[in-house]
Amino acid sequence: MMAASVFFIFLLIWLCLPFIPGIIEVRKKTDAAPLKVIQQYDVDVHYFANTFRNYVKQHFSALLSDTQAANAAQGKLEDDTQYFVVNHNHEIPLTEEERNAMTTHSMLLSTDSLKLPGLMSYLTELYATDSIQGGNEDIYRALLAENDIEIAEGSMLLRWMHAGHSINVKPRSVLHGRVSADNTIHLTNDCHFERLYAPTILFGNSIPQHKKLTELNKLSHEDIAHKVDTRGERWLIESDVNIPDNSLIESNLIVVGKLKVGKGCRITGSVKSRHNLSVGEGSEITGSLVSNDNIHCENNCLIAGPVISEKTVYLGANSVIGSEEKPTTISAEVIQVNSNTVAYGSIWARQKGIVKYTEA
Amino acid sequence: MRLSVPFNVCCFLISLTFSGFAFSEEGGNLNPEITQSQNQSTHQINTPVGAQQSQKTRSNDFAFFFEVERERHWIVTTMLYSLLVIVAIIIIYTIRHFRFTLNRLFGHQRHPYLDIDIADWPTVTVLIPAHNEEKVIQTILKALLDVDYPKDRLTITPINDRSTDKTAELVNELATQNPEIIKPVTRDSGVEGKAAALKEVSESVTSEILLVFDADYIPGKGLIKQLVAPFFDPEVGAMMGRVVPINVNKNILTRFLDLERSGGYQVDQQARMNLHLVPQYGGTVGGVRVTALNSIGGWDENSLAEDTDITYRLLIAGWKTVYQNRSECYEEVPETWPTRINQLKRWTRGHNHSTAIHSIPLLTSRRVSMLEKIDGLLLLGVYMVSPILLLGWLLAISLFFLGEHLMYGIIAVLAVTSYGALGNFAAFFEIAAALRIDGRTRAVRLLSINIFNFLVSLISTSKATVGQMFPFSRSKKLYWQKTARYRKKADKK
Numbered sequence: 001m002m003a004a005s006v007f008f009i010f011l012l013i014w015l016c017l018p019f020i021p022g023i024i025e026v027r028k029k030t031d032a033a034p035l036k037v038i039q040q041y042d043v044d045v046h047y048f049a050n051t052f053r054n055y056v057k058q059h060f061s062a063l064l065s066d067t068q069a070a071n072a073a074q075g076k077l078e079d080d081t082q083y084f085v086v087n088h089n090h091e092i093p094l095t096e097e098e099r100n101a102m103t104t105h106s107m108l109l110s111t112d113s114l115k116l117p118g119l120m121s122y123l124t125e126l127y128a129t130d131s132i133q134g135g136n137e138d139i140y141r142a143l144l145a146e147n148d149i150e151i152a153e154g155s156m157l158l159r160w161m162h163a164g165h166s167i168n169v170k171p172r173s174v175l176h177g178r179v180s181a182d183n184t185i186h187l188t189n190d191c192h193f194e195r196l197y198a199p200t201i202l203f204g205n206s207i208p209q210h211k212k213l214t215e216l217n218k219l220s221h222e223d224i225a226h227k228v229d230t231r232g233e234r235w236l237i238e239s240d241v242n243i244p245d246n247s248l249i250e251s252n253l254i255v256v257g258k259l260k261v262g263k264g265c266r267i268t269g270s271v272k273s274r275h276n277l278s279v280g281e282g283s284e285i286t287g288s289l290v291s292n293d294n295i296h297c298e299n300n301c302l303i304a305g306p307v308i309s310e311k312t313v314y315l316g317a318n319s320v321i322g323s324e325e326k327p328t329t330i331s332a333e334v335i336q337v338n339s340n341t342v343a344y345g346s347i348w349a350r351q352k353g354i355v356k357y358t359e360a
Numbered sequence: 361m362r363l364s365v366p367f368n369v370c371c372f373l374i375s376l377t378f379s380g381f382a383f384s385e386e387g388g389n390l391n392p393e394i395t396q397s398q399n400q401s402t403h404q405i406n407t408p409v410g411a412q413q414s415q416k417t418r419s420n421d422f423a424f425f426f427e428v429e430r431e432r433h434w435i436v437t438t439m440l441y442s443l444l445v446i447v448a449i450i451i452i453y454t455i456r457h458f459r460f461t462l463n464r465l466f467g468h469q470r471h472p473y474l475d476i477d478i479a480d481w482p483t484v485t486v487l488i489p490a491h492n493e494e495k496v497i498q499t500i501l502k503a504l505l506d507v508d509y510p511k512d513r514l515t516i517t518p519i520n521d522r523s524t525d526k527t528a529e530l531v532n533e534l535a536t537q538n539p540e541i542i543k544p545v546t547r548d549s550g551v552e553g554k555a556a557a558l559k560e561v562s563e564s565v566t567s568e569i570l571l572v573f574d575a576d577y578i579p580g581k582g583l584i585k586q587l588v589a590p591f592f593d594p595e596v597g598a599m600m601g602r603v604v605p606i607n608v609n610k611n612i613l614t615r616f617l618d619l620e621r622s623g624g625y626q627v628d629q630q631a632r633m634n635l636h637l638v639p640q641y642g643g644t645v646g647g648v649r650v651t652a653l654n655s656i657g658g659w660d661e662n663s664l665a666e667d668t669d670i671t672y673r674l675l676i677a678g679w680k681t682v683y684q685n686r687s688e689c690y691e692e693v694p695e696t697w698p699t700r701i702n703q704l705k706r707w708t709r710g711h712n713h714s715t716a717i718h719s720i721p722l723l724t725s726r727r728v729s730m731l732e733k734i735d736g737l738l739l740l741g742v743y744m745v746s747p748i749l750l751l752g753w754l755l756a757i758s759l760f761f762l763g764e765h766l767m768y769g770i771i772a773v774l775a776v777t778s779y780g781a782l783g784n785f786a787a788f789f790e791i792a793a794a795l796r797i798d799g800r801t802r803a804v805r806l807l808s809i810n811i812f813n814f815l816v817s818l819i820s821t822s823k824a825t826v827g828q829m830f831p832f833s834r835s836k837k838l839y840w841q842k843t844a845r846y847r848k849k850a851d852k853k
Contacts, residue, residue, distance in 0.1 A: 232655030
């Protein structure tokens, strides 16, 4: 009897053991807050720039108003960060040690423009009430200029950059994080990027003009070699499809297989392919372009809506994505853009974006 | 995560321990060489149902299913095979949930539309079916007025359906202040219920996209754009965002439901999205494309679960439903057990109704891939698994007392897998993984006592399912079955 009682008590304790952490958590409520869901930095590309601008206003508004100071103002913030407030007449205050290490942790703020020496790493945010001009092969943590920013050849951005007007990035530069401008971002050959946002994003030297398409052959769903489901204001085709050159399709187009749109086609609607999607030279899509695989747009294409791929997007030379009046988004794991292509809105390359000029 | 594994192992050990005791009592032997020779000498004995069978030995626990050792009463044989089928079903669900969990932890994550932050946004109507929602209706309307969606493309339509409280008054107050955006609809007649309300109003909507929110939800500033973004994919017919409980801290039930929602959305729905399976439109924090809706004949006002119904009708018609995990919205979860049980029963009846209607069309559809068919069928059957599991337990225990001791291994499998496979949408390892992904490592301690929530779900859904099988228990009349609200009062500016 005694042995049985001990056994059952032991068994009861043993069975209850797994419940103990749960009971403790119910009583103590150490992790009972609702999951935080509203994260402003997720949706607002200007979040970091605005936060830093407010920080600058809060700490340096008096110093930045003195544009004619004879000497750079300096001091330390509460977190022990060294800061210098300079103007265009001042030499950038770098110690001998910093010059030798080619690295500074000081925060530099300018009452007007900021011209930076090359071959340096600036590991704290930089701010200018006017423009910032970087030196060759500089490395920046973050930049904020109320006017223009020029990134010199071979430079690297680590976190974010925002310009009140425009950003000009020279060849072989690598831009990690978010880059935004209130007017234009201009990227040149061999630049790498992740996220770009501006009313106009230009790759190359001139904004291309899309030629208006003429002599189009209007296709009906009966002209397609495969069975087409036209319910729901779309053409749903469950096989690979080749659209002939100079075709006009006035419907949304969904292709379960691969889709190849010929040269000089116009599709008034959105286009989706579950596999590779290629758009022929000079074609025009008035809606979005979506693929679960790769998207390849030849030269001189015009895509009015978002371009969304789960793998890669290639945009040929002289292509136009979106418009000034209707900016849009390009998103893919990898995005490669050719010369003289313009995008209006935002570009998000989740792994990497490359500006690569190739022969047309 | 760290806790769930030992706990499952613990269950397994308990099962094995009991099997071990039983083997000892019966002189069972796991050595195949000995048992095989014993089998040869005993297989001719014709044993009725009863204790004599306990003298039998066998080659291993699963041998029964592959070789006939002796004659059994046909009832026992039927029970044994039924149990085998049940165990197989439970194992399939377990594998499915393991697959989802592993995918969510280590697989490629699909968020294809999340980056669309700038576009020529389509016109949207946000529908908010409301029946006696005076405690919450103004909060959601104010939250929607504050969203960053272009105001000229946004219409907010609260549907006041036979409210007897101050819902109409509170809606009209805000509608008067914002006549361009808030366009309320009042229903005093027609079929009752959410599906009927949606159907009636949707027919007059001219927008391209319909979003639906329950009245107790609190959308964030950027949520509408996030919910609309997937519709730039012309193949998307419906989309679903993530539901996050806001009243987590109230009591143990709300904490259990928080776990369940985490597992169900963070892991289950997202994994189905990742694997190109069948994410489910959940009736709130989501929406449908109007052309897609019209192409399948609109909402079915007789449906008990308009969300599941729409998901499957769209799927069968070749439209996709997508899930966007980062489009999160707060909701209130039930704070009392009776409310929770009623909610579960309502969901069960609706879901099972959809199972009855859509299973065959799903399996015969040309437009649905084989993987989607399998996942779709398993998703449809998720509420049916509770009574099946209860039946499995009943069979296992009955067979034990009928002397069918061959089943110990099977019972162990059933014990372990049933714990891991169920829990409404969210299996226990899914919850653990979800909490890890959400960075809520201490909430995982609740996982062990979540078995009580699991048992309540099991019994509630089983009762609702069994109830549906008896014609006399069915009610043809549809009416509002709303969940209680717990907010103190309507917000006032």
